[in-house]
Amino acid sequence: MSVITAGRPTFRLPSARFAIAVLAVVAFLAVFGGTVTPHDPLLQDPDLALRGPSLTHLFGTDYLGRDVFSRLLAGTGTTVVAALESVGVGLALGVLPGLASLWLGRTVEWVLLRAVDAVMTLPFIVFAIAVTGILGNGLTQAMVAIGVLFAPLFFRVTRAAGLSLTRAQYVEAAELFGASRWRILRTHVWGKVVPTVAVTAAQATGGALLAVSSLTFLGIGVQPPAPTWGGVLASELGFLSQQPWAPVIPAALIMVAVAALNALADAIRPGGVA
Amino acid sequence: ACGDGTVAGPSGTAGGTLKWGWSSVTSWDPVTSSAGWDVHLLSLVYAGLTKLDEKGNAVPALATGWKYDAAGTTLTFTLRPGLKFSDGTALDATAVKKSLERGRDFPKSLIAAQLANVKSVTAPDATTVVIGLAQADYQIPNLFAGKTGMIVSPAAFEADAAALATRPVGAGPFTLTSYVQNSKATLTRNPDYWDAANIKLGGFEAYPLPESATVVAALQSGQYDVAQIPGSQVDAAKAAGLQVQVIPSLVVAVLDVNIAKKPFDDPKVTEALRYAVDRAALLKTAQFGHGDVAYQPFPKGYAGYSNSLDGIYQYNPDKAKQLLAQSSYGTSPVEVVITTAKAEGVPEQLQSQLNAAGFKATIEVIPQAQATQLVYVQHSKALFVDQFAGRDSAVQAFQVLFGKEGLMNPGRQTPPELAEALAKVSKTPLDDPSYPSVLQAATAIAVKSMPNVFLYSVPRILARRANVSAIPEFTVVQRFEGVTVS
Amino acid sequence: MSILLSVDGLDVTFDKHRVLADLSLNVEAGEILGIIGETGSGKTTLARAVVGLSPVRAGRITFDGTDLTALRGKARRAWRRTGQVQYVFQDPLRALDPQHTVARIVAEGLTVAGTLDRAAIDARVATALTQVGLDQSLAGRLPGQISGGQRQRVLLARAVALQPRLLLCDEPVSALDASNRNHVLRLLADLRDRSGVTVVVISHDLSSLAGIADRVAVLYGGRLVEQGPIERVLSEPRHPYTALLTASAPSVRREHPIPARALRPAPDHQPVAAFGPDACSYASRCPFATGRCTAAPATVEDTVQEAWSVACHHADEWRSRLVVGAR
Amino acid sequence: MSFTIARGESVGLVGESGSGKTLTCRAVLGVLPPGVTVGGGGLQLGDTELTTLDRRGWDAVRGNRLAAVFQDPASYLNPSLTVGRQLAEQLRLKRRLPRNQTRAAAVELLSAMGLRRASAVYDQYPHELSGGMLQRALIAIAVAGEPELLVADEATTALDAAVQAEVLDLLRHLREERGLALLLVSHDLAVVAEVCDRVAVFYAGEIVEQGPTADVIANPRHPYTEALLRVASLGDWRRRDLEVIPGRPPEPGAMPIGCRFAARCAHATDACATPVELSTVDDRQVRCHRAATLELVGA
Amino acid sequence: MTTLLSRPAPVALAKPDPAPPKRRSRRWIGTLATPVVVFVFSSLLTFGLGALSPSNPAAAVLGETATPADIARMNHEFGLDRPLPVQYVDWLFSALQGDLGRSYFTTIPVADSIFAALPVDLALAGLAILLAVLIGGAAGIAAALRQGSRLDRAVTAVASALGTLPPFVLGIGLIIVFSVLLKALPAGGYVPLENGLGQWLRFAILPALALSLDIAASIARQLRTSLVGQLGENYVTGAVVRGLGTRRVLFGHALRNAIGPALTVLGIGVPMILGGAVVTEKIFNLPGLAQLALQASGQHDVPLIQGTLLVTVTVVLVCNTLVNIAVLRLTPQGKR
Ligand SMILES: Nc1ncnc2c1ncn2[C@@H]1O[C@H](COP(=O)(O)OP(=O)(O)OP(=O)(O)O)[C@@H](O)[C@H]1O
Numbered sequence A: 001m002s003v004i005t006a007g008r009p010t011f012r013l014p015s016a017r018f019a020i021a022v023l024a025v026v027a028f029l030a031v032f033g034g035t036v037t038p039h040d041p042l043l044q045d046p047d048l049a050l051r052g053p054s055l056t057h058l059f060g061t062d063y064l065g066r067d068v069f070s071r072l073l074a075g076t077g078t079t080v081v082a083a084l085e086s087v088g089v090g091l092a093l094g095v096l097p098g099l100a101s102l103w104l105g106r107t108v109e110w111v112l113l114r115a116v117d118a119v120m121t122l123p124f125i126v127f128a129i130a131v132t133g134i135l136g137n138g139l140t141q142a143m144v145a146i147g148v149l150f151a152p153l154f155f156r157v158t159r160a161a162g163l164s165l166t167r168a169q170y171v172e173a174a175e176l177f178g179a180s181r182w183r184i185l186r187t188h189v190w191g192k193v194v195p196t197v198a199v200t201a202a203q204a205t206g207g208a209l210l211a212v213s214s215l216t217f218l219g220i221g222v223q224p225p226a227p228t229w230g231g232v233l234a235s236e237l238g239f240l241s242q243q244p245w246a247p248v249i250p251a252a253l254i255m256v257a258v259a260a261l262n263a264l265a266d267a268i269r270p271g272g273v274a
Numbered sequence B: 001a002c003g004d005g006t007v008a009g010p011s012g013t014a015g016g017t018l019k020w021g022w023s024s025v026t027s028w029d030p031v032t033s034s035a036g037w038d039v040h041l042l043s044l045v046y047a048g049l050t051k052l053d054e055k056g057n058a059v060p061a062l063a064t065g066w067k068y069d070a071a072g073t074t075l076t077f078t079l080r081p082g083l084k085f086s087d088g089t090a091l092d093a094t095a096v097k098k099s100l101e102r103g104r105d106f107p108k109s110l111i112a113a114q115l116a117n118v119k120s121v122t123a124p125d126a127t128t129v130v131i132g133l134a135q136a137d138y139q140i141p142n143l144f145a146g147k148t149g150m151i152v153s154p155a156a157f158e159a160d161a162a163a164l165a166t167r168p169v170g171a172g173p174f175t176l177t178s179y180v181q182n183s184k185a186t187l188t189r190n191p192d193y194w195d196a197a198n199i200k201l202g203g204f205e206a207y208p209l210p211e212s213a214t215v216v217a218a219l220q221s222g223q224y225d226v227a228q229i230p231g232s233q234v235d236a237a238k239a240a241g242l243q244v245q246v247i248p249s250l251v252v253a254v255l256d257v258n259i260a261k262k263p264f265d266d267p268k269v270t271e272a273l274r275y276a277v278d279r280a281a282l283l284k285t286a287q288f289g290h291g292d293v294a295y296q297p298f299p300k301g302y303a304g305y306s307n308s309l310d311g312i313y314q315y316n317p318d319k320a321k322q323l324l325a326q327s328s329y330g331t332s333p334v335e336v337v338i339t340t341a342k343a344e345g346v347p348e349q350l351q352s353q354l355n356a357a358g359f360k361a362t363i364e365v366i367p368q369a370q371a372t373q374l375v376y377v378q379h380s381k382a383l384f385v386d387q388f389a390g391r392d393s394a395v396q397a398f399q400v401l402f403g404k405e406g407l408m409n410p411g412r413q414t415p416p417e418l419a420e421a422l423a424k425v426s427k428t429p430l431d432d433p434s435y436p437s438v439l440q441a442a443t444a445i446a447v448k449s450m451p452n453v454f455l456y457s458v459p460r461i462l463a464r465r466a467n468v469s470a471i472p473e474f475t476v477v478q479r480f481e482g483v484t485v486s
Numbered sequence C: 001m002s003i004l005l006s007v008d009g010l011d012v013t014f015d016k017h018r019v020l021a022d023l024s025l026n027v028e029a030g031e032i033l034g035i036i037g038e039t040g041s042g043k044t045t046l047a048r049a050v051v052g053l054s055p056v057r058a059g060r061i062t063f064d065g066t067d068l069t070a071l072r073g074k075a076r077r078a079w080r081r082t083g084q085v086q087y088v089f090q091d092p093l094r095a096l097d098p099q100h101t102v103a104r105i106v107a108e109g110l111t112v113a114g115t116l117d118r119a120a121i122d123a124r125v126a127t128a129l130t131q132v133g134l135d136q137s138l139a140g141r142l143p144g145q146i147s148g149g150q151r152q153r154v155l156l157a158r159a160v161a162l163q164p165r166l167l168l169c170d171e172p173v174s175a176l177d178a179s180n181r182n183h184v185l186r187l188l189a190d191l192r193d194r195s196g197v198t199v200v201v202i203s204h205d206l207s208s209l210a211g212i213a214d215r216v217a218v219l220y221g222g223r224l225v226e227q228g229p230i231e232r233v234l235s236e237p238r239h240p241y242t243a244l245l246t247a248s249a250p251s252v253r254r255e256h257p258i259p260a261r262a263l264r265p266a267p268d269h270q271p272v273a274a275f276g277p278d279a280c281s282y283a284s285r286c287p288f289a290t291g292r293c294t295a296a297p298a299t300v301e302d303t304v305q306e307a308w309s310v311a312c313h314h315a316d317e318w319r320s321r322l323v324v325g326a327r
Numbered sequence D: 001m002s003f004t005i006a007r008g009e010s011v012g013l014v015g016e017s018g019s020g021k022t023l024t025c026r027a028v029l030g031v032l033p034p035g036v037t038v039g040g041g042g043l044q045l046g047d048t049e050l051t052t053l054d055r056r057g058w059d060a061v062r063g064n065r066l067a068a069v070f071q072d073p074a075s076y077l078n079p080s081l082t083v084g085r086q087l088a089e090q091l092r093l094k095r096r097l098p099r100n101q102t103r104a105a106a107v108e109l110l111s112a113m114g115l116r117r118a119s120a121v122y123d124q125y126p127h128e129l130s131g132g133m134l135q136r137a138l139i140a141i142a143v144a145g146e147p148e149l150l151v152a153d154e155a156t157t158a159l160d161a162a163v164q165a166e167v168l169d170l171l172r173h174l175r176e177e178r179g180l181a182l183l184l185v186s187h188d189l190a191v192v193a194e195v196c197d198r199v200a201v202f203y204a205g206e207i208v209e210q211g212p213t214a215d216v217i218a219n220p221r222h223p224y225t226e227a228l229l230r231v232a233s234l235g236d237w238r239r240r241d242l243e244v245i246p247g248r249p250p251e252p253g254a255m256p257i258g259c260r261f262a263a264r265c266a267h268a269t270d271a272c273a274t275p276v277e278l279s280t281v282d283d284r285q286v287r288c289h290r291a292a293t294l295e296l297v298g299a
Numbered sequence E: 001m002t003t004l005l006s007r008p009a010p011v012a013l014a015k016p017d018p019a020p021p022k023r024r025s026r027r028w029i030g031t032l033a034t035p036v037v038v039f040v041f042s043s044l045l046t047f048g049l050g051a052l053s054p055s056n057p058a059a060a061v062l063g064e065t066a067t068p069a070d071i072a073r074m075n076h077e078f079g080l081d082r083p084l085p086v087q088y089v090d091w092l093f094s095a096l097q098g099d100l101g102r103s104y105f106t107t108i109p110v111a112d113s114i115f116a117a118l119p120v121d122l123a124l125a126g127l128a129i130l131l132a133v134l135i136g137g138a139a140g141i142a143a144a145l146r147q148g149s150r151l152d153r154a155v156t157a158v159a160s161a162l163g164t165l166p167p168f169v170l171g172i173g174l175i176i177v178f179s180v181l182l183k184a185l186p187a188g189g190y191v192p193l194e195n196g197l198g199q200w201l202r203f204a205i206l207p208a209l210a211l212s213l214d215i216a217a218s219i220a221r222q223l224r225t226s227l228v229g230q231l232g233e234n235y236v237t238g239a240v241v242r243g244l245g246t247r248r249v250l251f252g253h254a255l256r257n258a259i260g261p262a263l264t265v266l267g268i269g270v271p272m273i274l275g276g277a278v279v280t281e282k283i284f285n286l287p288g289l290a291q292l293a294l295q296a297s298g299q300h301d302v303p304l305i306q307g308t309l310l311v312t313v314t315v316v317l318v319c320n321t322l323v324n325i326a327v328l329r330l331t332p333q334g335k336r
């Protein structure tokens, strides 16, 4: 397991600064993206369909003549919320059982471990498709499915961090001072589990972004005309012959966001993994 | 004129294999096949008593000819002698009788409704089949050119009917030799086909269609010789040096409207809908302009096409607004749910157009496979974005679209004058000079009295590599007489 | 002198592996006791048993009249908060929370006890750091930012800050070089001399005890084989293992009375019997073992010297069997 | 710095932590850590100049003429291969034994290192052996190619006293049996005193004193040697005041120009601020301005 | 993945005469028995998903005219009127005998559809894994050997970039480059292996590449990290000092120990490859399991969905077990 050597996130790295800048913009757009668009993201003008970039339409227009730039801005919210939704489900289903597996005895531990193994064998997108196939096609169903698949990740990470801590000598030392479990959790455990979980959450958010766009490509989850990054990308791919450059913009947007999340994960990774 | 040899072009060496990109079939059994487009692939392995020529007129096939009696209730077909199914069994009048009766009586049959009017099938001798009809119906030869009339080997369905879904036995131009669901169907030329002389291809391979983004590349790389492409790819295909044929078809985009459901229970709203739709704009985005704006179920040039309907519901949002205001829903935006299997494209655009005309439209996506259930069977949707694949017989088309039991008539109501007009069509022999005008009158009544909103015609766009000769342009069912590949 | 800590018949077992067997040992108030034994002999386990970190299967541990083995839950926590017994971990890097500063680490015991206010705690921390010879400027550093010797002292300071009566130091100097070792050992001696703290020093080599321990206890295979005043035990060992230890200790003077080789079994040595789990723990390595050694020897007090006990069947006569060859 | 080792001789290097002992060994072995290079001078093994060797040249020398053992034997063996396989590999490569003979030869070599049940040990993985056994196995691998010189960097530091004595015995034995020259590194003067003919005392990357072990110990000429002797274990178990060397060695980046030990030296004068060379008296070398005048106490 | 993280055997320090350890055999049993337990859990999950489904297949199949009696009869026919545990056990045991039920809609046996599609996935996944190992392995080793060089940085950068790329972009990108621009390979479709290796490879290579690049990137990164770690280990210095040649040190020693984590990545990659296959199959128009799942999902065809899930999970478990066995054989301690 990782040996934690230094406590502070290394935000001074240029990559970390870049990541934070990117994510700040994304966060801003997720909240206000719908209000700062130069055009109505839903406004169609078939006569202007599939035009290249211009001053009025920075990133050009899509197959219905909608402003791609506005759609990307307005789509940030749904995209980010979807990704966060799945990560939230993963956190809820992963972290608590992860801790429970450490505290609630061997039987619970065994059952949880096997259950996690079982979930880990599920192929990502096939499972999401199956869930939406059975429970209905919607963003929530798809994201819950993805979240379920993230749960083992959080489970393992939490458990690993917690496991090394239940055996850590400084925790024993604190016990020897008569510290209560709660105090130990607060002063020694929390500070180490949280960054690890945060790292995983950042990476998982990146993964969720990719999963959302893949599912959108397959027609699962968010439905048009609601704009999303993955949706814009998927639809631009249908018009490659008209605008071969067009998919590059949403693809780059997704890539940059995912890269920023990965860089952020590296930055908050406690002291690097030994 | 048996519809053969109409293709100009070099008759290349027989024996080439044509690789065709097309939607795969739901079943190889014409009786249980559930999709309209299956007919194209099915007609590779099955033959009917009749077939349709380029314009959609019934011409002889397995039968050399037919004759109605004076009342129009008895129809006698004369079979070619010595016909054989691909399993080697004889295709005689008895086989035809059994095959037709199965289509009518098989519990899982999806063509039973079309055959409901067939009272009896008798086989007085090996080459004579007599169809007894409950009511006069001159459309039967057309009807028998499609799935309904495809003759299936009784030996095969008597042994194992379920196996037909993957192992068809017919007497078509080709025989299916291997089939992997969603993957590939391999067919070889059937030398016993009655018109084998005109089949120049040695074999046929059908593949499912790829993503529209990659179809041109797939053609270029030689993965397919011919493929159906979306309108958006026409320019790309031409630019890639492919031959593109835009073949008019009976397929038409249509909105199924349920007048039993809100808000269409108010005729004003239904009428407003007709004016609220900008068909030209839809055609442009959906098909990049390939095809025509449609106000009626038939394409221009088809017998049932009525000129009087041209431009009848010209796009007029103001009029739509007015109509809505007069409706019982008042002036506030009228809420409507657009149901579709795929929200991208037309439904999105439709939503925007409706909103501009005083509606408040939302989109609801249902799985394609559930559409039949929810829209056609349970009639639980008010407005469904649909396509009508056309039917071999005009009356049949009317029945599907407007009949009381018609799939695409979720409101389940047919005005009496339409029923009357239709009965008249059935009773008019196809070669009767008044037939077109009778049919056109029915079309006009239907379009004016029924809620279905026709949007645009959907031509069959085929792109082919240079090694393939031109594809004959059949409106209804694609055929391959004379096609060569080198 | 009074007995401060008494270990009586201690038995510790990890998953069927008996690590300490029937171990009895007294620590007198104000003394420095050295516990010595090879790797894996159970020294750490013993110390951890005293502070309640080892799974004790049998036996009693009494500290100044309090039965520590009987303490559970709240009572144990309350007792621990008094800080009377402090255990200094073997591995300083692992025993320090990498995210806490030196000052916070040293203050932890006081903060947990909650009897002092902030200022008093700060003062105690400063005193403790001075006591162990650490510069105040280190107070703000993290454990990763100081040297091994300094970490060892931070660990000591954390214990000292609580003004304990008994200090259990687990290998406090084995990772240090000679000069630094002496430094830390001096510190322990000072603590005892100035504050009267009783100190137990655990070690695997004799040099760590040089010059400071009053008494020494020798562990082998989870049993106490010999204990007594350090000078006597090391100059005239009565147990063959103790003798081997002293003979093996490297010395600049090459002055050992018995060469180590004579105390090891010859390469072709065949054990006289099969030694089971109840045998003398040293029997399988002992060149003097006989059939008697298949039973664990009783602990025998020396008749002359008080508090010098040995557990060996052949304590009195193994020397006579020595084959002293040339080196 | 320079020192020589005669055929079959054993030389000890002693000094505090960080004085450069390990770097010296690594330089001899040609495995300096990245970023560290030999600044000048040469390394001669017999008549081969080592510093100019390429990788292939080194591979021919290492294992055949030059071998090494280190402080933490467990980490110097591949954890996922049995001890026997690693020894056999060495025998095959360096002694050109055919495959079918290596096992017997390996088992014999392991027994010669004092390992009991050598053929069982052959099939065990490093983590299944105790430290003492591992060090013997490592020595077996080292001497498998019958080298002329064995470098032992703190080879016994991590072992228990009793085991350490056994391993030191083994090294002595190997010298006698095979005429192996030994370069033994330790921070414990006592260990070097046990095994080595000559000793070189290191301080801050320099040799400060060098000579026959017994002489150096009995009669140190450099104050640092004296200080080391004072803090070393003396086999004296009475309670007494323990001595320490005050201060800390200079940091590698901040070496004083003069005598590097001056700051911690009880005998330092102003003269000590000037650079000082290694001077040779009889068979002793000392790096001290006051070597001739000081009266130092030995053990 | 499952047994890898089990606790390392405590390294007993004092062992004058260590007995041959027993733990190894216990680890073997764990490695082989755990997948069975996990399979039961996964099957429960798969079955439960179907049981959760709100749609009643009888009603769906029978349609509008169905009477309650018809539905009851149909339910009985499907066996849906029995208690869930009985249904589960029955389903599982039938599944173990290769009977996965029949599709609600086409009534084609699910097993038939799946076993027609499975070879495509297996062949493709096999090729993808091979490519991932070759590409990722070579890149990782090269980067680790020239640590800090331009090559190393390039490998790291490309590997990170691949991890941020939506999978379908990769697929379409490959088509554009190799099919449209270079016209070297077909843009989609599939021929089975029986038609000859060369033919098959022409069609399989692009999708396999699209599937593998992601995993290759992970392998490269992981291998680089662990190899750099191993190359810094003492035993490597030890091997160098013993005069073993560069190649021997790398392949005989360092790589052996570095490969474990990379193999684990591969183990985790198998479900990713099979999961990613959906997108790839759609883009390249391949008749695989994922297409089947997508189609079944569109039809709410519960038996078909359950069947595809169960078969995929089984494939994943088998692969993982193989990976675990490989890791076990390579590293006697399991985990260092
Ligand atoms: N938590 C544990 N679980 C199982 N066995 C343990 C545990 N702790 C210690 N042991 C075993 O108990 C024995 C004694 O261990 P202990 O740590 O007390 O030895 P030690 O004398 O302190 O050794 P060292 O000098 O290496 O510190 C060893 O064999 C060890 O493997």
Ligand SMILES: Nc1ncnc2c1ncn2[C@@H]1O[C@H](COP(=O)(O)OP(=O)(O)OP(=O)(O)O)[C@@H](O)[C@H]1O
Pocket (backbone or CB within 6 Å): D015, D016, D017, D018, D019, D020, D021, D022, D023, D024, D033, D034, D035, D036, D187, D252
């Ligand atoms: N890779 C390296 N890069 C730069 N400096 C180094 C490196 N390795 C060691 N040093 C420095 O070189 C000096 C000598 O180190 P060396 O390891 O040789 O000491 P040593 O005498 O063996 O100490 P020890 O007794 O702790 O093993 C030390 O000051 C150390 O900080």
Ligand SMILES: [Mg+2]
Pocket (backbone or CB within 6 Å): C043, C044, C045, C090, C170
């Ligand atoms: Mg210990």
Ligand SMILES: [Mg+2]
Pocket (backbone or CB within 6 Å): D021, D022, D023, D154
């Ligand atoms: Mg060193």
